[in-house]
Amino acid sequence: MVGMIKAAVSQRGEKGGKARATRALLLDAAVKVIGRKGYTGATVDEIVEEAGVSKGLAYYHFKSKAEMASSILDDGIGELADEFVAIAEAADSGPSALIGMIERFAVKIFENKEFGRFFVSELWREGRVWSGSMRENEERLLGLIREQLQRAKDGGLIRPEIDVDFEAVALVGMVLTTSLYYIDEKTDVSERDFIDNIIDFVRHANVCPE
Amino acid sequence: MVGMIKAAVSQRGEKGGKARATRALLLDAAVKVIGRKGYTGATVDEIVEEAGVSKGLAYYHFKSKAEMASSILDDGIGELADEFVAIAEAADSGPSALIGMIERFAVKIFENKEFGRFFVSELWREGRVWSGSMRENEERLLGLIREQLQRAKDGGLIRPEIDVDFEAVALVGMVLTTSLYYIDEKTDVSERDFIDNIIDFVRHANVCPE
Amino acid sequence: MVGMIKAAVSQRGEKGGKARATRALLLDAAVKVIGRKGYTGATVDEIVEEAGVSKGLAYYHFKSKAEMASSILDDGIGELADEFVAIAEAADSGPSALIGMIERFAVKIFENKEFGRFFVSELWREGRVWSGSMRENEERLLGLIREQLQRAKDGGLIRPEIDVDFEAVALVGMVLTTSLYYIDEKTDVSERDFIDNIIDFVRHANVCPE
Amino acid sequence: MVGMIKAAVSQRGEKGGKARATRALLLDAAVKVIGRKGYTGATVDEIVEEAGVSKGLAYYHFKSKAEMASSILDDGIGELADEFVAIAEAADSGPSALIGMIERFAVKIFENKEFGRFFVSELWREGRVWSGSMRENEERLLGLIREQLQRAKDGGLIRPEIDVDFEAVALVGMVLTTSLYYIDEKTDVSERDFIDNIIDFVRHANVCPE
DNA sequence: AATGAATGAGCGTTCATTCAT
DNA sequence: CATGAATGAACGCTCATTCAT
Known part of the structure; x- marks a missing residue:
């Protein structure tokens, strides 16, 4: 952080x-x-x-105390969402925007593991004071990813049978869990190798086989 | 449960x-x-x-209270691991065993969302009384998935550049997060559709394009 | 016990x-x-x-639970009081009866340290269910000792300035505390040496210098 | 207190x-x-x-709660031990130092009966958090008394057959028990009479008859 | 802005006691 | 006589929050 x-x-x-x-x-x-x-x-x-x-x-x-937690979440996710918007604007295709977002997301969690842990732990918890703003920010993030998936799907660049709603959640979840797991268990793994694995995974899970 | x-x-x-x-x-x-x-x-x-x-x-x-939580985890994950072993023995190829495990895992979390939430929230938390047994059970689960990935890789049935360690974690994380997200947000989604999405995802993320 | x-x-x-x-x-x-x-x-x-x-x-x-404690105290102190009566009847003088009682008391506590500890700890505690019977038994014990002190004093066998009330309490307390201390700290002390010390102490604290 | x-x-x-x-x-x-x-x-x-x-x-x-109890004991006994040291330094003979200590001890317990009760009840209890510091303070107290008894014995001022270890414990125990007994039972007894009885007792139990 | 003493509701845990079998 | 599952009141302790300075 x-x-x-x-x-x-x-x-x-x-x-x-x-x-x-x-x-x-x-x-x-x-x-x-x-x-x-x-x-x-x-x-x-x-x-x-x-x-x-x-x-x-x-x-x-x-x-x-709840407001402290709220602020962390707002600051962290809000900033990420802003970056996602910038990435979307700069990218020339759905897949490249998607890859850019996932990479940015992975780097952020990898470099701020405490933030990542907090995010994962509280994401599905009900009845928190910040639940509202949490959900909004989360939806904003997922929405931006979904847009790019849809853009790629419309352009025939990813498999047509993909459910973009499901896919967005799956990608975010995959990044979160692998980041946390690797941070805790395999501290010898380099950030570069880790990010490469993520990108490779995303590419193959979605991209249309030529 | x-x-x-x-x-x-x-x-x-x-x-x-x-x-x-x-x-x-x-x-x-x-x-x-x-x-x-x-x-x-x-x-x-x-x-x-x-x-x-x-x-x-x-x-x-x-x-x-800690022992209650411990028992939940031991019972739940232990049972799942046993089922994974049975699936591995019954399957005739790495990919089919893998698909079977992931499906079983997804169904279990989908049908026991509280268990899933607990599992996700505590997986990366340090200093819990049950941390030891948690890690063991988690490793057992991941190990079984890894074995099948390796088996598939050796048989040339999945892409050779796949890092089986990374892949196992990514799949488990993907299942966990999508299950939790769908249970909370989209209660109208049918279990069948959900599982189909999971299977499709796993297949394309790993399997060698023929 | x-x-x-x-x-x-x-x-x-x-x-x-x-x-x-x-x-x-x-x-x-x-x-x-x-x-x-x-x-x-x-x-x-x-x-x-x-x-x-x-x-x-x-x-x-x-x-x-209180009744269990009560029974222990009743049995233990009651038995001791009975023995004191027997000793008083058998003795031919105040001092010899006194020495006999103190010796019997010391042996009992020395050989039943748990009983001794319980007795000491609860002796001055208020508001116990057994407080009544405890005090009665304690008074019976002290009374019997006092009688012999008085008998000795009347016979000119102990110093005339001695306050028999005070003296009875002092002797009982001295036995209790030394027993407990020696049981805990100096486990190598022989019962015989210990009893001899007690007797010597009692004799000099009271007896009239000839 | x-x-x-x-x-x-x-x-x-x-x-x-x-x-x-x-x-x-x-x-x-x-x-x-x-x-x-x-x-x-x-x-x-x-x-x-x-x-x-x-x-x-x-x-x-x-x-x-244990630390509260600990503090009481440390403060109370520690202060008493300090006073004992001062008394020993000021006295010109073993017996006079001894009498001074016992008197100071008796006054303190007489005027702080709750402290005295706590001290007696916990002195022989095992497994308390404060057992260590309790024993140290107790030993310091007993050690100071022992020193004066030895000094008197060496100077031929008390009976040569006295076991100073035993005697120190016996005196402390006698003071404790009589104080507690008199506080509870005979509230009409004056502090002066009580102390006089104590002093008389100590003198005759130890001092060499001239 | 900043401190730290003070509050009180509530938590995990213990334990004497009861009771169905 | 004997068992051990079940109860509930109370205990030691924690902690978010407030407030006088």
């Missing part, structure tokens, strides 16, 4: 810079702890200790 | 049968609640209320 | 012999566990496990 | 003073309740009610 938040930190000098930095510090700590222990398992005490600030300060910046 | 546990319940109408039935009742309730709320989010109070028994009774049968 | 209860055990053959044996078995186990853990710290589960019987059986023989 | 802790409270009116005062308040309440009911019998709820604070606060200041 460091990368995601650093931008905010560097905006010092202006008014509110200190506050923004503290907020970022807290969110950074929150991803780490929540990724490790899960939302319910993480405690505010642990988060503030990891951040090196007092408990009162955390509640000055966020109205609740 | 009902199906998984019923067998144990029905054996022995005699002495000890009552205790075994209560144990099954509790495990059944535990899967439901834990699947819904997550391990940490689930409370023993909710579990015993769901089971319709007193709290003390839960601790008469299980020494802790 | 074995010695105290053995008598009851041997009365087999008559009706109720089995029941009496079980009762003794349970009391024996109760002294051990309660002596080790204290009354509140001991659990009925532990007691019945130590006795090798079922929990239901314990409640068949005793109406509560 | 009030006296023992008040000193700590009054120092520093500044920052941290509030926390220290609360800690003292809780310890004070803990001695009262634990002395009355025993360690296992005392509940944290009772302690915090006695202190007039919330339960959470108790766990903010102490990490467990």
